[in-house]
Amino acid sequence: MKPNLRTKLAASAAAIALACTAGSASAQQMLSTWLEPNHIITIEGHQGWAELVKEATNGEIDFEVFVGGALIPAKSTMQGTADGLAQVGFHTATYTPTDLPVANALADMGFETPDAYVMSFAFGDFMMNDEEGYNDWRKNGVIFGGSYSTPIYYFICREPVKTLEDIQGKRVRMPGGGWARFGQEIGVVGVNVPSSEIYTAFERGSVDCTASDPTHLTSGATLQEVAKSVTLLKMSPFYAGVTYAYNPTFWQGLSEEQRRTLFDQSALAMARMQITYDKAVESSLEEAKANGIEMVEPDASLQSAYDDWVAGGVGGMADIAKDTHGIDDPEALYSRFREYVAKWEGLLDGVDRHDEEAIAGLIRENLFDPIDVATYGID
Structure with missing residues (x-):
């Protein structure tokens, strides 16, 4: 200090x-x-x-x-x-x-x-x-x-993301730490956006996804208004x-x-x-689903990429x-x-x-x- x-x-x-x-x-x-x-x-x-x-x-x-x-x-x-x-x-x-x-x-x-x-x-x-x-x-x-x-984090996105290929190259707001390292591992473009600005970033199209807990869908940032999907890949709380x-x-x-x-x-x-x-x-998940937000289960390619990254030492x-x-x-x-x-x-x-x-x-x-x-x- x-x-x-x-x-x-x-x-x-x-x-x-x-x-x-x-x-x-x-x-x-x-x-x-x-x-x-x-x-x-x-x-x-x-x-x-x-x-x-x-x-x-x-x-x-x-x-x-x-x-x-x-x-x-x-x-x-x-x-x-x-x-x-x-x-x-x-x-x-x-x-x-x-x-x-x-x-x-x-x-x-x-x-x-x-x-x-x-x-x-x-x-x-x-x-x-x-x-x-x-x-x-x-x-x-x-x-x-x-x-x-907090609850565990998922990917909340502007369009459905199911596979490893789907998320590669996406601009993703990561909260730092392990999430940022995992993002690098799977080829996303990390974007540094504070939680208070996620909604605006979605609205402007400057990010494609955010790693956030699902309560952000209906409270705080209320992302269900600007997102289209939630990829149910269970990451760390x-x-x-x-x-x-x-x-x-x-x-x-x-x-x-x-x-x-x-x-x-x-x-x-x-x-x-x-x-x-x-x-x-x-x-939040129930309300978002009722309002048209798609709940997407990750396929084997994305799930395996995550599991292998964790098993390999959580990115160093x-x-x-x-x-x-x-x-x-x-x-x-x-x-x-x-x-x-x-x-x-x-x-x-x-x-x-x-x-x-x-x-x-x-x-x-x-x-x-x-x-x-x-x-x-x-x-």
Whole structure:
């Protein structure tokens, strides 16, 4: 971070502290997210969570939720939270790859296991219990307190794409990382377009497809108005971030009972996020299909190209982890993380994924309850 930005954040934090002491649980606290007010993570993971916490603590902990980057810009949320400008922040690890090498090294492992529930809970479990994962955030001045995952990504296109030949040469908006590497592998022309501009890019014909989760069809970008098809090639979800990054002064100023309450309500909010996302995917695909959007199953050539790319190391994922993110032994890191993935695959096997009580119970009992709130984050 540039010194002048750090200075501005620190100065702003000091000003806020005059009105809202970070360690005082009785004062209204601040949660910063750069997501829109109508985003599922905002509604369930932040605003909904803040309401749950306020009720569970009888108003002793009362978060005001600042959305759209109104309090802290997206790329600065982790640093701003560490500096005390917010007591809790939502941060995306890929925005600060140098600061969070472990999180970024794990960001593409969803291509191996394209399951949003599993990757959300496994990632959170790893970051809170693996020493290397925990320190990835702690050395940046925040305490990891909960995870999330988008649904898996598909190709949403202006015309039907079924085969490998169909997509070759297409101008495709890729969100970076593994998606961009896969695009290069199959011969698409990558286009760098922010999510807020996808609709316009489709409308103008400057992109042919986007790799996005299906909720973009009917909400946010509302791509069903400009797209013609969805290629149901199951790619990775996105999960490399933290839903609740705690300011240490705030966290350490809470009682053990209050910390446990935050964890309990986080389990419920995380369950609601994933269930709401899952239902939104179903409804979005159904609505888009009813409105004439063609649902296209990839043929063997496209599916095999994807499967072979994943089996071949997700486009050099290990090399990138070592050379770009500075991970000395990527395979050891991946091996430890796969144990968490296997754990959550087993826990979720046979569970009704729309049963809020069951999912929240799994998260609470298998992620948060084993954590000792007397010592976690107290360093």
